[in-house]
Amino acid sequence: MIFRLAFRNLIRRPMQSFLAAGAVGGSLMILIATTNFQEGAWVNVVRDTVRAAAGHVVVQPLGYQKSKDPELLIPDSAALAKTIASANPGTTVLRRIFVGGMIASPNNSVAVALNGVEPEAEKSISQIPDKLKEGEWLGADSDGEVIIGVTLAKRLQVSIGDKVVVTSSRKGELQGFPFRVAGVFEVGSAAMDAFFVLATLSAVQNLIPDVTDPATQVAVQVPDFEAPASLLGSVTQVSGDGFEVLPWEEALPALYNTRKLDRTSNAVTLGFLAILSTIGILNVLLMSLFQRTREMGMLQALGMRPSGLTKLLLAEGFLLGVFGALVGLILGLAVSFPLVEYGFDYSMMQDATPVGGVALDTHIKGIYSWSHTIAWTVAHLCFAALAALWPAIRAGRLEAVDSLRAH
Amino acid sequence: MLAQIAWRNLWRNKRRTFLTALTMGLGVAFCIWMASYMGGFMKVMRGATVDRSIGHIQVNHKDYPETQNPYDVVPKAQSLIADLGQNAKVKTVAPRVQAYAMFAGDDDKAAPGKLMGVDAVAEAKMTEFDQRIEEGAWLSAENQAVIGRELADKTNIKVGGKLLVVGTALDGSIANQIYPVVGIYSTGNVAMDSGAVLPLATAQELLVLDGGVHEVVIVTRDFDRIQDTKTELASQWSDLSVRSWSEISPDLVQMEGMISATSLIMVGIIMFLTGFMIINTLLMSVYERTREFGLLISLGLQPPKIVQMILLESGLLGLVSCVVGLVLGWFAHLAMVYVGFPLEVEDGKGFVFNGVMLDPVVYGSLDLSALVLPLVAVMLTALVGGLWPAARAARLDPVVALAQE
Numbered sequence: 001m002i003f004r005l006a007f008r009n010l011i012r013r014p015m016q017s018f019l020a021a022g023a024v025g026g027s028l029m030i031l032i033a034t035t036n037f038q039e040g041a042w043v044n045v046v047r048d049t050v051r052a053a054a055g056h057v058v059v060q061p062l063g064y065q066k067s068k069d070p071e072l073l074i075p076d077s078a079a080l081a082k083t084i085a086s087a088n089p090g091t092t093v094l095r096r097i098f099v100g101g102m103i104a105s106p107n108n109s110v111a112v113a114l115n116g117v118e119p120e121a122e123k124s125i126s127q128i129p130d131k132l133k134e135g136e137w138l139g140a141d142s143d144g145e146v147i148i149g150v151t152l153a154k155r156l157q158v159s160i161g162d163k164v165v166v167t168s169s170r171k172g173e174l175q176g177f178p179f180r181v182a183g184v185f186e187v188g189s190a191a192m193d194a195f196f197v198l199a200t201l202s203a204v205q206n207l208i209p210d211v212t213d214p215a216t217q218v219a220v221q222v223p224d225f226e227a228p229a230s231l232l233g234s235v236t237q238v239s240g241d242g243f244e245v246l247p248w249e250e251a252l253p254a255l256y257n258t259r260k261l262d263r264t265s266n267a268v269t270l271g272f273l274a275i276l277s278t279i280g281i282l283n284v285l286l287m288s289l290f291q292r293t294r295e296m297g298m299l300q301a302l303g304m305r306p307s308g309l310t311k312l313l314l315a316e317g318f319l320l321g322v323f324g325a326l327v328g329l330i331l332g333l334a335v336s337f338p339l340v341e342y343g344f345d346y347s348m349m350q351d352a353t354p355v356g357g358v359a360l361d362t363h364i365k366g367i368y369s370w371s372h373t374i375a376w377t378v379a380h381l382c383f384a385a386l387a388a389l390w391p392a393i394r395a396g397r398l399e400a401v402d403s404l405r406a407h
Numbered sequence: 408m409l410a411q412i413a414w415r416n417l418w419r420n421k422r423r424t425f426l427t428a429l430t431m432g433l434g435v436a437f438c439i440w441m442a443s444y445m446g447g448f449m450k451v452m453r454g455a456t457v458d459r460s461i462g463h464i465q466v467n468h469k470d471y472p473e474t475q476n477p478y479d480v481v482p483k484a485q486s487l488i489a490d491l492g493q494n495a496k497v498k499t500v501a502p503r504v505q506a507y508a509m510f511a512g513d514d515d516k517a518a519p520g521k522l523m524g525v526d527a528v529a530e531a532k533m534t535e536f537d538q539r540i541e542e543g544a545w546l547s548a549e550n551q552a553v554i555g556r557e558l559a560d561k562t563n564i565k566v567g568g569k570l571l572v573v574g575t576a577l578d579g580s581i582a583n584q585i586y587p588v589v590g591i592y593s594t595g596n597v598a599m600d601s602g603a604v605l606p607l608a609t610a611q612e613l614l615v616l617d618g619g620v621h622e623v624v625i626v627t628r629d630f631d632r633i634q635d636t637k638t639e640l641a642s643q644w645s646d647l648s649v650r651s652w653s654e655i656s657p658d659l660v661q662m663e664g665m666i667s668a669t670s671l672i673m674v675g676i677i678m679f680l681t682g683f684m685i686i687n688t689l690l691m692s693v694y695e696r697t698r699e700f701g702l703l704i705s706l707g708l709q710p711p712k713i714v715q716m717i718l719l720e721s722g723l724l725g726l727v728s729c730v731v732g733l734v735l736g737w738f739a740h741l742a743m744v745y746v747g748f749p750l751e752v753e754d755g756k757g758f759v760f761n762g763v764m765l766d767p768v769v770y771g772s773l774d775l776s777a778l779v780l781p782l783v784a785v786m787l788t789a790l791v792g793g794l795w796p797a798a799r800a801a802r803l804d805p806v807v808a809l810a811q812e
Contacts, residue, residue: 019687023680030676069561071516100519102509102574108476109575111507111519155475172515174573190658191762257758261750265444269673272437273680276430280684283426287691 002308006315009288016284021324023280024380027273028328031376033335033366038266040340040366042259046248047225051125054251055094055219056227057235059084059243064216065251070099071171073208077215080239084220087238088231091222094121095215097204101168103148103197104176105156112152112197114166116204116215125221128185128198135160135183143203145182149193153184160184166197168207177207270376274383281324281387285317289391296395297403310396317388318381325380332373339366409712413719417727420692427688428727431788434677435732435781440739441673442777444748445666450772455595455763456659457652459534462501462624463633464640465655466491467648471621472655477506477577480619481647487623496636498628501529502620504610508574508582510554510603512564520558521602522574524610524620533626536592536604542566543590549609553590555600564588570603576615584613595764658761674781678788685792689721693796700800701808710801717800721793725786732785733778743771 010017050056059080061072074080077095085093097116102109119138123129129137133150146164148156158164158181167176179199186193201215208214220235222228227247236245249256289296296309304312343365417424457463466487468479481487484502491500504524511517527546531537537545543566546553552570564570568588576582586605593600611618627636633651641649653660693700700713747768750758758765 015690016687019683019690023683026683027680030680067561069516102507102519104575107478108474109507110475111509111521154473157474157476167509169509169511169517172511172517174509174517254759257750258760261760269437269441272433273676276434276677276680279426279430279433280680280687283423283430283684284687286426287420287423291691291695 002311002315003319006312006319009292009312009316010319013288016288017320017323020281020284021320021327023277024321024324024384025327025331027277028325028376028380029331029335030273031270032329032332032373033339034266034270035372035376036332036336036369037339037344037364037366038262039369039372040343041364042262043225043367044364046255046259048127049252049255050248051221052127053255054217054248055221056248057220057232057245058248058251059218059220059235059239059245060216060251062242062244065244065246070168070216073097073211073214073216074218074243075211076213077218078213081215081218083238084218084235088220088234091220091231092121092125094118094125094219094221095201096122096217096219097201097208097214098216099168099204099207101166103146103152103156104165104167105158105162107157108155109167110152110155110195112195114146114168114197114199114204116199116201118201127187131185131187132183133186135181137183138198138200142182142200143206144178144180145199145203146179147183147185147198148181149196150184150186151190151194152197153181155194166199166207170208170210175207179203274376274379277324277380278383278387281317281320281384282390284320285313285388285391286394288316289313289395293398293403296398297400297405300398300400301404306396306398309398310392313392313395314385314388317384317392320388321381321384324384325377328380329373329377333368336366336368340368341365409716410719410723413716414723416692416696416716417720417723423688423691424724424727427684428724428731430684431681431725431728431785432731432735434681435729435785436735436739437677438670438674438781439732439736439773439778440743440771441670443740443743443771443773444769445670446772446774446777447743447747447769449663449666451595451765451769452659452662452761452763456656459536459539459594460596460599461652461655462533463627463630464625464637464649464651466623466625466640466644467621467650469646469648472648472650475505477575477614477616477621480616480621481623484618484620484623487644487647491623491625491640494640496627496629496632496639497625499529499533499626501526501533501624502607503530503622503624504607504614504616504619505621506574506610506614508572508603510558510562510564511571511573512562512568514563516562518558518561518601520555521598522572522610523599523602523604524607524614525604526607533624536594539592539594540590541593543588545590546604546606547589549606550586551589551609552586552603552605553592554588554603556591556593557597557601558603559591561601566591572603572605572613574614576613577617578615580615582613582615593764595766597759597762597764600764662761670777670780674784677781678784681785682788682792685721685724685789686795688724689717689793689796690799692720693717693800696800697803697808697811700803701805701811704803704805705809713801714797717797718790718793721789721797722786725789728785728789729782732781736778740771740773743773745770747771 061074064072081093081095095118099114101114103112123137160181162181164179165176166179167174205214232247239245343363468481471479488500491497506522508522509517509519554570566588570586570588572584574582627633637649637651747770749768750765
């Protein structure tokens with residue numbers, strides 16, 4: 001009954017109702033589309049970066065995350081990787097070794113990050129094999145070869161087949177090892193193209209003769225975007241003591257924190273928009289209350305209780321909210337659709353941005369983030385109800401006699 | 408006269424006008440807050456890259472930017488520096504030597520990094536490098552070194568300790584020297600903080616550079632006119648590479664572009680939403696006054712005058728919104744300046760963003776030109792939003808309007 005009355009009151013003033021619901025719907029549409037796009041962008045970034053630079057869960061030597069000390073190593077890494085893989089079927093387990101060093105040609109010498117990887121396993125995960133400009137990816141017999149970035153190749157003035165010398169230090173001793181350039185990649189990130197060098201795990205292990213089968217990181221990856229919560233515990237359990245076992249959020253703090261910062265500032269911005277539309281509803285409801293003061297008095301004179309008036313106004317606010325939210329939800333999903341299906345290519349505007357050591361794709365596709373979509377919709381309904389509260393309470397306090405005198 | 412009527416009309420319904428002005432004002436205030444936040448963020452980024460590292464303009468051997476070949480020293484650097492010192496647009500100028508080297512201390516821990524040789528006096532004047540010393544002192548004599556915080560942590564070298572530098576000298580020999588460490592610096596620029604800095608002559612001697620330098624860094628007097636100054640210098644030294652900071656660090660320019668695009672979108676969205684409100688407010692006030700408009704028209708007020716009056720009302724509403732927005736925005740900006748915005752990281756430290764170590768709190772910095780966009784947008788929204796209600800009022804038939812209750 002109250003709802004029917006409220007509904008009629010709303011359609012009696014279609015323009016006003018439309019504008020108020022439009023404010024709610026417009027804000028919800030923007031929030032849903034923006035969030036879906038943003039979350040989609042992050043899914044790509046996180047997936048690529050987690051794959052290339054870590055894993056869903058990584059096992060490292062105790063204290064490595066904080067010190068990044070290349071002398072900290074996991075000995076007998078193949079055995080550990082095997083144990084982890086057999087305890088977690090369906091996962092990909094990779095070993096990597098990170099060494100800092102100098103790479104030198106007859107023309108120049110540059111400080112680089114040398115990464116030893118398992119060529120076959122890495123190929124299924126990393127983006128670099130797909131971004132080779134020249135030459136070939138590493139193979140099983142590539143122990144004397146390195147893959148370098150295009151900027152580094154220019155600085156060293158070397159091309160495929162040329163010799164370079166990698167110098168690294170072990171226990172205070174400097175040692176140089178000759179390598180041949182097998183491939184040149186370009187990922188579009190200035191830092192990676194200039195300072196990232198890849199070689200086979202076994203080649204880099206040769207630089208460290210005093211540890212058997214060393215690795216800096218054993219990375220565990222799952223095919224899905226998100227790893228099951230049990231993975232961390234399971235890997236921790238089978239790895240035993242002497243290691244730190246970290247989820248990617250802790251292994252890649254730069255990525256995690258950048259995402260967090262981005263999400264925080266988005267939430268602040270979007271929340272603010274929601275507040276603006278709430279004030280819009282409040283304004284409409286207040287106005288319609290004052291315009292109808294006489295009518296309210298009449299209703300009271302006919303026997304409606306003050307609490308009935310409160311309920312009526314609340315119902316109007318709620319209906320406005322529901323209608324606006326419905327429109328916003330439909331429009332929001334409609335705008336999200338092309339963003340999800342076709343994505344948005346900003347390569348015209350800028351180069352790939354590196355985050356946490358991985359260059360991001362410039363073609364971003366959104367995803368349907370249902371949790372955010374539902375949260376925003378519910379939030380808008382609540383805001384609309386909240387906006388109705390003040391006018392509703394005022395309506396309940398009206399005196400029938402005074403109201404009837406108003407015009 | 409018309410403006411006076413419009414102003415009085417506006418305040419006939421105080422609550423409605425106030426709520427509308429508050430909403431639009433909040434929109435403006437939010438844009439100001441965002442500009443302050445983004446401005447503060449960019450200031451940190453620019454401080455760490457431009458002010459403390461790149462400088463405004465760099466002059467190199469023409470091949471050096473691409474190859475960073477250590478043999479490509481700036482030809483006749485001495486006369487170039489002397490000449491630039493005379494240039495009225497140049498505030499400070501300083502030569503630098505750069506190379507990569509392995510660094511180690513007594514602890515058997517070695518790390519590769521960037522080695523810079525700088526003119527201690529000129530560099531301190533230009534980039535205030537001496538202010539970045541966290542422990543110990545800035546370079547004051549030949550044959551000593553200051554090292555970055557990251558390098559110090561990696562190699563366990565302390566102030567008063569020794570730094571072993573191993574690199575490649577230009578004559579093909581291994582450059583290998585030990586220097587006492589007099590200070591540890593922290594610039595926020597991760598690449599620099601992982602390296603070490605030597606006095607210019609010491610670095611030249613180590614690398615057998617024979618007095619050569621790799622870059623001549625310039626800070627100009629007018630930051631906004633860097634491009635002009637760069638073009639002028641480039642034509643004067645056409646056989647050298649002359650680059651401005653925006654060419655050296657295009658990512659920073661891209662980031663600024665992204666930020667201004669974001670604020671533009673934000674302003675658009677806010678105006679779109681508040682546009683609903685202003686149309687609503689004005690429409691309602693026109694509906695309420697239907698009878699009144701009928702009376703005015705029958706008394707001989709021309710429809711264009713009515714349009715004018717309502718547009719004046721909406722324009723005045725826009726102005727009030729601007730004032731409300733400026734006041735609220737100013738408070739928001741002050742909060743950003745004194746309290747700041749936390750960049751949440753658990754351990755009380757900032758995190759690394761695009762090669763820059765951020766502080767745990769970013770403080771506001773507002774460029775007054777950032778105020779123009781939201782204020783203009785509010786006025787435009789108000790006027791455009793007023794068009795429809797104004798047209799409605801002007802088209803009223805006085806007979807029908809007067810008959811209305």
